[in-house]
Amino acid sequence: MKPTTYTILGLLTFYALVMVTSAVGIMNDYLLRVLNLMMINIILGVSLNLINGYTGLFSVGHAGFMIVGGYVAGFMTTLLFGITKDTPYWQALPLFLVAILAAAFVSALVGFLIGLPVLRLTDDYLAIVTIGFGEIIRVVFNFITFKKKIGNWELDIGGPRGLLGIPPLSNFTIIFLFTLFTVLFIRNFVFSRHGRACIAIRENEVAAHMMGIPITKYKVMAFVLGSTFAGIGGALLAHFIQLLHPTMGGFMNSVEYLIIVYLGGMGSISGTIVAAVALTGLSEFLRPIGELRMVLYGVLLVILMLKRPGGLMGQREFPFLLPERERKIYAAQNH
Amino acid sequence: METFLSQLIFGLQRGTIYALIALGYTMVYGVVRLINFAYGEVFMIGAFVSFFLVNAVSLPQPILVVLALLVPMVTCSLLGLVMDALAYRPLRQKPRLAALITAIGVSFFLSNFVSYSSGETVRSSAIAAFLLAGVLLLYVLGVKYLNFPVKATPNFKPMKFVIPIVSLLLVGYIFWVSKDLLVELRWKGSSFASYPVDRLITIEKIPLYKTVYITNIQIMNFIVSVILMVVLSYLVNRTMTGMAMRASKNNKDAVALMGVNVNRVISITFIIGTALAGAAGVLSAITYPRLTAFMGVQPGLKAFIAAVLGGIGSIEGAMLGGIIMGVAEQFAIGLLPSSYGPSRIDFTPLADGVAYAILIVVLLLRPQGIFGEPPREKL
Numbered sequence: 213m214k215p216t217t218y219t220i221l222g223l224l225t226f227y228a229l230v231m232v233t234s235a236v237g238i239m240n241d242y243l244l245r246v247l248n249l250m251m252i253n254i255i256l257g258v259s260l261n262l263i264n265g266y267t268g269l270f271s272v273g274h275a276g277f278m279i280v281g282g283y284v285a286g287f288m289t290t291l292l293f294g295i296t297k298d299t300p301y302w303q304a305l306p307l308f309l310v311a312i313l314a315a316a317f318v319s320a321l322v323g324f325l326i327g328l329p330v331l332r333l334t335d336d337y338l339a340i341v342t343i344g345f346g347e348i349i350r351v352v353f354n355f356i357t358f359k360k361k362i363g364n365w366e367l368d369i370g371g372p373r374g375l376l377g378i379p380p381l382s383n384f385t386i387i388f389l390f391t392l393f394t395v396l397f398i399r400n401f402v403f404s405r406h407g408r409a410c411i412a413i414r415e416n417e418v419a420a421h422m423m424g425i426p427i428t429k430y431k432v433m434a435f436v437l438g439s440t441f442a443g444i445g446g447a448l449l450a451h452f453i454q455l456l457h458p459t460m461g462g463f464m465n466s467v468e469y470l471i472i473v474y475l476g477g478m479g480s481i482s483g484t485i486v487a488a489v490a491l492t493g494l495s496e497f498l499r500p501i502g503e504l505r506m507v508l509y510g511v512l513l514v515i516l517m518l519k520r521p522g523g524l525m526g527q528r529e530f531p532f533l534l535p536e537r538e539r540k541i542y543a544a545q546n547h
Numbered sequence: 548m549e550t551f552l553s554q555l556i557f558g559l560q561r562g563t564i565y566a567l568i569a570l571g572y573t574m575v576y577g578v579v580r581l582i583n584f585a586y587g588e589v590f591m592i593g594a595f596v597s598f599f600l601v602n603a604v605s606l607p608q609p610i611l612v613v614l615a616l617l618v619p620m621v622t623c624s625l626l627g628l629v630m631d632a633l634a635y636r637p638l639r640q641k642p643r644l645a646a647l648i649t650a651i652g653v654s655f656f657l658s659n660f661v662s663y664s665s666g667e668t669v670r671s672s673a674i675a676a677f678l679l680a681g682v683l684l685l686y687v688l689g690v691k692y693l694n695f696p697v698k699a700t701p702n703f704k705p706m707k708f709v710i711p712i713v714s715l716l717l718v719g720y721i722f723w724v725s726k727d728l729l730v731e732l733r734w735k736g737s738s739f740a741s742y743p744v745d746r747l748i749t750i751e752k753i754p755l756y757k758t759v760y761i762t763n764i765q766i767m768n769f770i771v772s773v774i775l776m777v778v779l780s781y782l783v784n785r786t787m788t789g790m791a792m793r794a795s796k797n798n799k800d801a802v803a804l805m806g807v808n809v810n811r812v813i814s815i816t817f818i819i820g821t822a823l824a825g826a827a828g829v830l831s832a833i834t835y836p837r838l839t840a841f842m843g844v845q846p847g848l849k850a851f852i853a854a855v856l857g858g859i860g861s862i863e864g865a866m867l868g869g870i871i872m873g874v875a876e877q878f879a880i881g882l883l884p885s886s887y888g889p890s891r892i893d894f895t896p897l898a899d900g901v902a903y904a905i906l907i908v909v910l911l912l913r914p915q916g917i918f919g920e921p922p923r924e925k926l
Contacts, residue, residue, distance in 0.1 A: 270644055270647065272651070329907075329910075329911055330910070333910060333914060336576075336580075336582050336643070336647070337855070337910060337914065339582065339647060340582070340848075340851060340852070340855065340906070341906065341907065341910060343848060344848070344852070344902075344903040344906050344907065345903075347848065347899075347900070347903050348900050348903045348904070351896060351897060351899045351900035351903075352897075352900070354896045354899075355894075355896045355897050372896075463844065463848075464655075467651060467655055470648070470651070474648060506655065506659035506662075507656060507659045507660045509652075509655060509656075509659070510652045510653065510654070510655035510656025510657070510659060510660075511652070511656055512652070513648060513649065513651065513652030513655065513656075514633075514634050514649045514652040514653060514656065516652075517638065517645050517646075517648050517649045517652065518634070518637055518638065518649070521638075521641060521645050
């Protein structure tokens with residue numbers, strides 16, 4: 213059997229295991245929730261890693277893109293399609309998928325509009341602009357409170373109260389499939405010629421330019437792709453926690469995704485997955501100590517940068533995440 | 548006209564606070580090329596230290612005002628030193644992004660630590676003690692293990708003993724004071740602390756022109772900021788340290804070759820910047836007496852934008868940028884309608900976004916800012 217077959221078998225077993233255990237009742241709702249949250253964090257972490265880790269741009273506004281996607285999808289399912297808790301799932305599912313697509317599209321558009329002018333700037337400025345963007349998003353969503361009746365539905369995304377009553381449409385299967393899709397897509401992108409161009413830009417922008425790589429094009433491409441998947445993650449998250457709040461798009465949330473990326477290792481998908489699972493698990497585990505968790509996060513980030521600037525995995529990958537050709541090179545290097 | 552003038556006064560007041568924080572950003576950025584995201588948190592800690600001091604000590608008003616300004620400034624500069632020594636200095640030779648991330652980590656740590664400590668009565672009273680004690684202990688450790696910042700020459704050993712002993716005495720004193728605070732201070736279950744302004748100063752309105760008036764708090768604000776800025780200009784333009792600072796901005800290696808201790812210059816830059824941020828925190832607390840653990844995030848970001856607007860690295864730029872930012876924001880608050888049209892749309896929340904709109908416009912039209920020089924690419 214080929215190694216890829218093992219990977220597919222492993223994933224199928226994992227999926228079947230979760231479905232069976234949760235059906236039988238060994239896996240309770242709480243554990244399933246944690247598992248779902250881990251996978252959503254994987255989506256957001258891996259997409260941020262494409263921007264920060266692989267292309268070397270320093271974006272601190274990931275939560276901003278996430279919440280744009282969340283609001284778009286939440287608005288569509290809750291207000292536009294009028295889906296409630298009681299809508300039959302088979303009826304709601306296609307509409308939900310449409311909403312996720314729309315969320316991805318709008319996030320990509322916003323990413324493009326932000327990215328095109330801003331990506332000419334150097335890293336510090338990019339950081340501050342992306343923070344500013346997250347804050348603008350927060351201010352704008354805080355502002356939109358007006359109620360208007362158009363036809364028989366009401367336009368009200370809540371303003372400072374947040375968007376409430378989003379139907380719980382993200383279940384394990386949906387989140388699992390989207391996580392798989394995200395990881396696979398970004399892995400394939402990273403190991404394609406476009407991904408190599410992005411890595412070249414990270415390593416040395418001037419040299420990459422000399423080699424004929426169109427810098428702005430690839431920076432914008434990575435930024436837009438990252439924000440697209442952030443939008444998907446946001447849509448899933450919104451329909452998972454059934455609530456959206458403007459502050460979710462702010463600086464504090466973006467820092468959580470940054471920590472996932474830097475803990476795992478800049479430029480390592482495996483690292484991001486490990487870090488997302490570990491940090492989500494840890495934060496559930498540390499729930500009894502409450503706010504102290506955030507204090508520890510700050511310390512963790514500092515110590516990590518001082519002691520292990522490359523993150524847990526550095527730039528290495530698990531063999532099963534590598535494409536066939538890369539895996540051979542990898543194996544040859546290790547023998 | 549009257550509205551315009553009074554808005555202008557409020558705007559200037561807001562602007563001086565931004566300008567003071569922006570100075571810290573711009574000075575450190577000029578020398579080390581690091582955006583110290585934690586300045587907003589230093590600002591917050593300045594306000595809190597002053598809050599605890601004013602609550603704990605009962606002295607006549609004029610003395611208390613001076614103390615309430617000076618003690619936070621000293622505490623904050625110690626905090627700045629420790630921050631630099633522990634989080635930024637080890638990364639000086641590493642890529643710039645690493646230091647940027649630790650800066651975010653430090654900022655996250657400080658704000659969440661205060662937030663954590665300020666939840667209940669007991670914890671809220673212990674916070675000042677812990678912060679001060681922590682800062683001083685770290686300072687002692689810094690002196691001991693990093694030989695920092697007082698590099699004792701062979702014939703000046705006593706410093707090595709004096710600093711730890713003084714620090715320990717201070718820590719002991721703070722703990723002793725905070726023992727009484729346990730009873731005295733309560734946040735009364737609210738999510739914020741109210742700064743006791745009336746202990747410092749009795750608010751008076753002084754009429755200027757028709758309905759325009761200026762309060763004595765505003766006058767105090769202006770006087771303090773002008774004094775600080777004049778002192779800073781003197782320090783930077785007329786002293787040897789200032790010269791070293793300006794030289795390090797151009798070329799750190801060359802300055803080191805001239806026999807200047809660059810690390811010391813950087814430490815001094817941090818001390819000055821954080822002291823200014825602490826003063827800004829106190830002034831802001833007196834003006835807007837509502838303290839929360841996250842009160843520094845927004846002013847910090849906006850002050851950074853002010854520094855970018857003025858041209859990051861330029862001191863005059865930071866002052867001007869801060870004032871422009873404050874006035875612009877105040878006018879936005881004053882001019883945006885609070886209920887517009889038939890559906891009564893409230894536009895005032897948008898005033899919060901003015902700073903970021905300014906940022907984006909500046910970066911698109913003149914990325915180097917008003918006084919900045921365009922960056923040159925070196926190969």
